[in-house]
Amino acid sequence: MTLLLQVLVDGFVIxxxxxxxxxxxxxxxxxxxxxxxxxxxxxxxxxxxxWMVAGGILHASLLTGVVCGVAAGMVTAYATYxxxxxxxxxxxxxxxxxxxxxxxxxxxxxxxxxxxxxAYLFTSNPVTVPPxxxxxxxxxxxxxPTNELxxxxxxxVVLGLLWLFVNRTRQGKAVLAASINPHxxxxxxxxxxxxxxLVWGLYGLLGGVAGVLLATFxxxxxxxxxxxxxxxxxxxxxxxxxxxxxxxxxxxVIGFMETVTAYLISPAIRTLPGMVLLLLILYVRPQGLxxxx
Amino acid sequence: xxxxxLMQWLRSPRLWVAxxxxxxxxxxxxxxxxxxxxxxxxxxxxxVFAMSWDLLFGYAGEVNFGPTFLIGIxxxxxxMLNIYTSVPMVLCIAAGAVAAVIAGVLLALPxxxxxxxxxxLVTLVSVLILQTVIVLxxxxxxxxxxxxxPSILSIDSGVNYYYALAFMxxxxxxxxxxxxxxxxxxxxxxxxxxxxxxxxxxxxxxxxLAAFCLSALFSGLAGALTIFYLGSVSVNTVVDLAVTVQIIxxxxxxxxxxIVGGALGAIFLIVAAEYLRPIGELSNLVxxxxxxxxxxxxxxxxxGLFPRREARS
Numbered sequence: 001m002t003l004l005l006q007v008l009v010d011g012f013v014i015x016x017x018x019x020x021x022x023x024x025x026x027x028x029x030x031x032x033x034x035x036x037x038x039x040x041x042x043x044x045x046x047x048x049x050x051w052m053v054a055g056g057i058l059h060a061s062l063l064t065g066v067v068c069g070v071a072a073g074m075v076t077a078y079a080t081y082x083x084x085x086x087x088x089x090x091x092x093x094x095x096x097x098x099x100x101x102x103x104x105x106x107x108x109x110x111x112x113x114x115x116x117x118x119a120y121l122f123t124s125n126p127v128t129v130p131p132x133x134x135x136x137x138x139x140x141x142x143x144x145p146t147n148e149l150x151x152x153x154x155x156x157v158v159l160g161l162l163w164l165f166v167n168r169t170r171q172g173k174a175v176l177a178a179s180i181n182p183h184x185x186x187x188x189x190x191x192x193x194x195x196x197x198l199v200w201g202l203y204g205l206l207g208g209v210a211g212v213l214l215a216t217f218x219x220x221x222x223x224x225x226x227x228x229x230x231x232x233x234x235x236x237x238x239x240x241x242x243x244x245x246x247x248x249x250x251x252x253v254i255g256f257m258e259t260v261t262a263y264l265i266s267p268a269i270r271t272l273p274g275m276v277l278l279l280l281i282l283y284v285r286p287q288g289l290x291x292x293x
Numbered sequence: 294x295x296x297x298x299l300m301q302w303l304r305s306p307r308l309w310v311a312x313x314x315x316x317x318x319x320x321x322x323x324x325x326x327x328x329x330x331x332x333x334x335x336x337x338x339x340x341v342f343a344m345s346w347d348l349l350f351g352y353a354g355e356v357n358f359g360p361t362f363l364i365g366i367x368x369x370x371x372x373m374l375n376i377y378t379s380v381p382m383v384l385c386i387a388a389g390a391v392a393a394v395i396a397g398v399l400l401a402l403p404x405x406x407x408x409x410x411x412x413x414l415v416t417l418v419s420v421l422i423l424q425t426v427i428v429l430x431x432x433x434x435x436x437x438x439x440x441x442x443p444s445i446l447s448i449d450s451g452v453n454y455y456y457a458l459a460f461m462x463x464x465x466x467x468x469x470x471x472x473x474x475x476x477x478x479x480x481x482x483x484x485x486x487x488x489x490x491x492x493x494x495x496x497x498x499x500x501x502l503a504a505f506c507l508s509a510l511f512s513g514l515a516g517a518l519t520i521f522y523l524g525s526v527s528v529n530t531v532v533d534l535a536v537t538v539q540i541i542x543x544x545x546x547x548x549x550x551x552i553v554g555g556a557l558g559a560i561f562l563i564v565a566a567e568y569l570r571p572i573g574e575l576s577n578l579v580x581x582x583x584x585x586x587x588x589x590x591x592x593x594x595x596x597g598l599f600p601r602r603e604a605r606s
Binding site: 035084087088091093094097098100101102104105106108109110112113116117119120226230233234237241268269271272275276278279282283286 | 350354356358403406407409410411413414415417418419421422425428429484485486534538541542545574575577578581582584585588589590591592593
């Protein structure tokens with residue numbers, strides 16, 4: 001019974017964190033049709049900067065560290081967009097029908113550059129940002145670090161704000177419209193480049209928050225870049241590319257499956273059931289759980 | 294008419310450049326040290342990885358993030374046969390190649406239904422699953438560390454060099470012949486507009502399947518030969534995603550949709566890694582950044598810098 005509750009609590013937090021990381025990834029795809037394979041890089045850069053400012057090197061306050069970390073995530077997202085994605089989208093040397101695979105390959109390479117850069121600057125040892133709050137609380141009799149619960153709560157608050165932004169503000173509605181019909185939006189007089197700028201900033205923000213939270217929970221290292229990208233990619237495809245609610249459902253499916261596997265079988269194979277599930281789902285329903293085609 | 298075409302073919306500068314390069318590679322062992330030969334041997338096997346990948350990426354237009362799934366299966370099946378049975382090495386290598394082809398068919402099945410990024414993800418996941426399975430059955434597979442294989446191709450570095458060179462040249466010629474044949478054209482058409490190709494009456498499924506089998510055959514063979522050259526098999530040398538990235542970099546640097554570019558890129562990459570050794574960890578960063586710049590600014594790679602003859606005809 002305790003084990004079940006433990007799985008539920010851990011799964012809740014991990015699912016929320018995964019959902020936050022994947023939400024930005026799927027929005028970017030929905031609006032600009034780009035799958036950013038440097039996604040893990042955005043998260044790890046945010047985590048590393050937060051650690052550098054708050055913990056390891058500058059010894060500033062935790063809040064400063066968190067803010068700097070999230071800002072670094074946004075800078076990385078913009079750098080990805082302006083230095084890699086846009087040149088690839090605009091290059092006349094790249095044939096149109098190959099643009100998608102070029103952007104995939106280019107962002108993959110950027111992810112490697114970020115990973116190796118971090119490994120060179122900070123070594124590949126994992127770092128941990130100090131927890132946002134200390135202490136433990138008992139949830140249904142399960143000893144849980146307060147920080148872990150706070151991470152779950154913050155993730156959901158940020159996701160709630162994202163929902164409000166997309167559904168209740170003019171700019172957010174424009175983003176939603178851009179993901180449905182960009183040409184129609186352009187005809188209504190909206191500036192598409194401006195919307196892309198907004199969306200990439202939003203993406204950096206979400207990825208940055210997820211990265212910093214991850215660093216206070218499990219720690220972060222350069223070696224995580226590839227794994228984080230793969231897990232976001234898996235979650236987003238499982239949920240249906242471009243669907244934020246789908247990503248959240250998928251994030252929880254993956255989060256709980258990983259937690260159950262880690263507790264019941266072995267932490268070494270925690271990612272295996274999720275990957276097998278993904279393959280099965282892609283065979284049966286290639287558009288994902290809640291995807292539209 | 295036929296004679297004229299032969300003369301034209303003989304006059305093409307590309308043929309002479311290729312022939313000169315081949316003669317230079319054959320004569321190389323007369324001058325250079327065993328160490329250089331060792332580096333080039335690895336580079337030649339790596340060239341086959343990259344050329345096989347180019348057949349799928351450049352021609353069939355498939356984002357295959359899982360070349361190491363095929364290479365790894367070929368390497369591990371042949372290696373484990375060698376260590377657990379008394380089957381002769383040649384048969385082990387053949388079995389590895391057959392296993393890789395079966396793996397290629399497995400990989401091709403989703404490719405027939407899924408496009409672009411979805412397929413890319415399936416291939417990525419296939420590598421991660423293979424890696425997890427190898428680690429899970431560590432008592433048989435040696436886990437992350439791998440194991441040594443009892444047999445070895447040769448202990449003489451010159452002999453090893455010629456094996457690798459011959460293998461690369463033969464593989465390259467077969468792959469190039471396929472790519473230049475009508476099948477290569479149909480593959481290109483399929484990659485760029487699958488519906489259009491189908492509407493023209495081409496059997497897309499058959500051609501894609503054939504491309505995957507061919508790519509898998511050479512990937513698996515190269516994987517098996519690599520481990521019998523090195524004398525050991527491990528996740529880091531034949532399965533890890535880092536190897537995949539290196540293969541992609543090699544093929545992109547050399548020039549996609551050229552086949553030969555893959556070999557060129559691989560040799561460049563491996564030799565560059567030797568020169569970059571003094572800067573240590575930074576070398577991976579430099580190579581990836583360089584490949585990124587080439588991808589964005591010279592998308593056709595090194596070979597793209599030379600005018601293409603086909604472009605006119």
